[in-house]
Amino acid sequence: xxxxxxxxxxxxxxxxxxxxxxxxxxxxxxxxxxxxxxxxxxxxxxxxxxxxxxxxxxxxxxxxxxxxxxxxxxxxxxxxxxxxxxxxxxxxxxxxxxxxxxxxxxxxxxxxxxxxxxxxxxxxxxxxxxxxxxxxxxxxxxxxxxxxxxxxxxxxxxxxxxxxxxxxxxxxxxxxxxxxxxxxxxxxxxxxxxxxxxxxxxxxxxxxxxxxxxxxxxxxxxxxxxxxxxxxxxxxxxxxxxxxxxxxxxxxxxxxxxx
Amino acid sequence: xxxxxxxxxxxxxxxxxxxxxxxxxxxxxxxxxxxxxxxxxxxxxxxxxxxxxxxxxxxxxxxxxxxxxxxxxxxxxxxxxxxxxxxxxxxxxxxxxxxxxxxxxxxxxxxxxxxxxxxxxxxxxxxxxxxxxxxxxxxxxxxxxxxxxxxxxxxxxxxxxxxxxxxxxxxxxxxxxxxxxxxxxxxxxxxxxxxxxxxxxxxxxxxxxxxxxxxxxxxxxxxxxxxxxxxxxxxxxxxxxxxxxxxxxxxxxxxxxx
Numbered sequence: 001x002x003x004x005x006x007x008x009x010x011x012x013x014x015x016x017x018x019x020x021x022x023x024x025x026x027x028x029x030x031x032x033x034x035x036x037x038x039x040x041x042x043x044x045x046x047x048x049x050x051x052x053x054x055x056x057x058x059x060x061x062x063x064x065x066x067x068x069x070x071x072x073x074x075x076x077x078x079x080x081x082x083x084x085x086x087x088x089x090x091x092x093x094x095x096x097x098x099x100x101x102x103x104x105x106x107x108x109x110x111x112x113x114x115x116x117x118x119x120x121x122x123x124x125x126x127x128x129x130x131x132x133x134x135x136x137x138x139x140x141x142x143x144x145x146x147x148x149x150x151x152x153x154x155x156x157x158x159x160x161x162x163x164x165x166x167x168x169x170x171x172x173x174x175x176x177x178x179x180x181x182x183x184x185x186x187x188x189x190x191x192x193x194x195x196x197x198x199x200x201x202x203x204x205x206x207x208x209x210x211x212x213x214x215x216x217x218x219x220x221x222x223x224x225x226x227x228x229x230x231x232x233x234x235x236x237x238x239x240x241x242x243x244x245x246x247x248x249x250x251x252x253x254x255x256x257x258x259x
Numbered sequence: 260x261x262x263x264x265x266x267x268x269x270x271x272x273x274x275x276x277x278x279x280x281x282x283x284x285x286x287x288x289x290x291x292x293x294x295x296x297x298x299x300x301x302x303x304x305x306x307x308x309x310x311x312x313x314x315x316x317x318x319x320x321x322x323x324x325x326x327x328x329x330x331x332x333x334x335x336x337x338x339x340x341x342x343x344x345x346x347x348x349x350x351x352x353x354x355x356x357x358x359x360x361x362x363x364x365x366x367x368x369x370x371x372x373x374x375x376x377x378x379x380x381x382x383x384x385x386x387x388x389x390x391x392x393x394x395x396x397x398x399x400x401x402x403x404x405x406x407x408x409x410x411x412x413x414x415x416x417x418x419x420x421x422x423x424x425x426x427x428x429x430x431x432x433x434x435x436x437x438x439x440x441x442x443x444x445x446x447x448x449x450x451x452x453x454x455x456x457x458x459x460x461x462x463x464x465x466x467x468x469x470x471x472x473x474x475x476x477x478x479x480x481x482x483x484x485x486x487x488x489x490x491x492x493x494x495x496x497x498x499x500x501x502x503x504x505x506x507x508x509x510x511x512x513x514x515x516x517x
Contacts, residue, residue: 003506011472012462012499081472085430088364088471094267094278095357097331102476107429109474188475191489194497198490 011084012192014077019192021074022185028067029178033218040225043155043234047146050154075117082110105184112177119174126161136164144238159235162226175219183212260286260352264299266311267359272368278357281311288348292335293318293325295347312371318343320484323419326426327372328359333423333482341421341484361426365433365468376422378468379436383420386460387440389449408446415443417485424479424487430471435479437465438495439487445498455502462499 007013035053038046054060105112125131130141137160144153144160162168186208190196196204262283269276284302286295293315300310316324325342329335335345350356360368365378416439424435441458444450450457473492480489 003503007503009466010462010499011466011470012496013503015472015496016500085432085471085474088431088469089362089429090364091362093328093331093359093362094265095328095331095359101481102429102478106474106476184475191475191493192473192496194493194495194500196490196493198488201490 011081014081015192017073017077018081019189021070021077022189024070025067025074026182026186026189028070029182029215033215036222037218039155039158039222043146043153043231044148046154046158047149047151051149051151054152071117071120075113078110078113103184105180106188109181109184112181115177116174116181119170119177122170123174126167127157130157135161136167137161139239145241147238147241153238155231156235156238158222159226159231160239162223163232163235165227168223168227171223172220175216178219179212179216182215183209186211260288260347260350262286262295262347262350262353263355265355265357266372268311268371269368271370276368278359286347288346290347291318291343292327292329292345292347293343312369312373314373315343320344321419323421326361326374326376326421326423328361328426330357333361333426334421334484338481339484339486341419341423361422363422363425363431363470365431365470366422366425374422376420378470379420379422379433381468382433382437382461382464383440385464386453386457387444388453389444389447390452391449402448404448412443412446415439415446415487415491418443418483418487419485421484423482423484425470427478427482428471428473429476429478430474432473432479433465433468433470434473434492434495435483435487435489437461438489438491441495441498442491445494455498455505458495458498459502462495 007016035049036046038049122134125134127141132140132142135141139160141157141160142152144156145151146153146156162171187196187205190200190204264281264283265278266281267276268279281299281303283295283299286298290298293313296311296313303310314324314326316322318325320341320343323341325334327334327342329342329345334340334342336349337345358372360366360372360374361376363374366374366376368374418436418439420436422433422436425431425433428435441461444457445454473489475489475492477489480487
């Protein structure tokens with residue numbers, strides 16, 4: 001226990017926690033993207049995938065709690081480190097010049113991180129908790145059923161959710177920030193864990209940037225294709241299966257709960 | 260040539276400080292930045308004003324005593340040199356130059372542009388040494404050292420401990436300095452006995468002094484007058500991680516033979 005406390009108290013110890021939790025979250029971001037890209041197959045594919053994820057709560061919940069723990073560790077050590085870093089320079093320089101050779105991404109990690117965190121909260125309410133008030137479509141995503149299987153229709157939910165342009169815009173901005181966060185963060189992760197030297201440094205820096213851009217393009221492709229009309233007809237068909245009364249009453253019920 | 264200096268003046272740690280403007284007398288472009296300050300100070304002294312206090316010693320770029328943040332960059336506009344080797348020809352006639360002290364909580368201000376950098380000495384005392392036996396001098400080259408390690412150790416040993424890395428870092432982190440000291444001993448066979456004890460002691464002292472931590476922005480290596488690479492920070496991080504994984508040495512029990 002004493003050793004763990006020692007790790008937490010040391011600056012490098014917290015950097016290790018940042019790096020390891022960041023690595024876990026980076027792998028999740030890749031896995032999540034690969035799963036979501038099934039959107040470009042027939043609707044049944046991603047619906048089957050959604051059903052598969054939700055069908056085993058014994059696995060789903062530990063995974064969710066694990067991710068939450070990673071986010072928690074990442075944020076708590078970031079806050080602590082930022083506070084220590086601020087305290088290390090109480091008096092600022094008068095000459096206002098950008099820090100030498102420091103990329104914008106590296107200087108704005110805390111800000112990009114904070115916006116990504118607020119996006120995660122919204123994203124969970126939007127597509128996981130499916131709070132009808134935050135999707136701005138008037139449709140309760142909970143009520144979208146696939147006609148054949150009768151299961152939840154993830155495909156229609158994605159189309160419906162991203163057809164609101166400002167929701168898609170917020171999504172794209174957040175993914176863009178995630179891209180800059182990872183472009184610096186993934187390379188810094190290797191540095192913090194000491195897994196970097198003059199031979200690997202350029203490869204790690206390029207690899208991190210390429211990974212970040214691929215992740216951006218992958219995630220951005222979904223709302224962009226929806227805004228360009230992909231799945232519109234299908235979603236309309238599924239939505240029309242939802243009686244307006246039913247959706248309306250669901251929203252009212254949710255609002256009632258809120259009151 | 261003439262320049263306008265905006266210099267940080269502060270009587271002592273507890274008095275408030277401010278930037279004050281001074282018009283320099285006629286200067287030669289071949290004066291070093293410190294010689295320019297000498298001339299300005301002579302001028303101030305002749306007028307009965309308190310001269311500007313600044314740190315300097317060898318004036319040939321190897322002692323690490325000079326400091327100064329010149330127009331927002333430690334050691335002035337050039338790469339790989341200290342303030343003492345920055346010359347006035349790097350500036351234009353009529354330029355306004357802002358001169359500030361290194362700013363970090365562990366570097367408390369003493370007067371004007373002079374800060375107390377003893378925190379670095381305390382970090383060195385914590386572990387920046389090797390044990391050497393007394394007695395007859397050992398044969399030269401008796402211990403084989405791989406050439407690449409010797410070169411890397413020399414690169415790290417170039418650190419003159421000026422503190423520009425701290426001054427440039429947005430987090431006032433001393434990791435470039437500490438990593439250079441940890442690496443230059445840790446890379447040599449003579450530094451192995453204390454290798455993991457050293458990195459732990461020096462990093463812990465660095466934390467105790469109140470320096471920030473590394474966000475890998477690379478500002479430190481960009482301003483370092485000796486161009487120390489942040490690769491050494493990765494090396495220090497690796498050694499510290501190994502030190503933590505190794506844990507503290509087993510307690511030695513008393514008794515036994517001898």
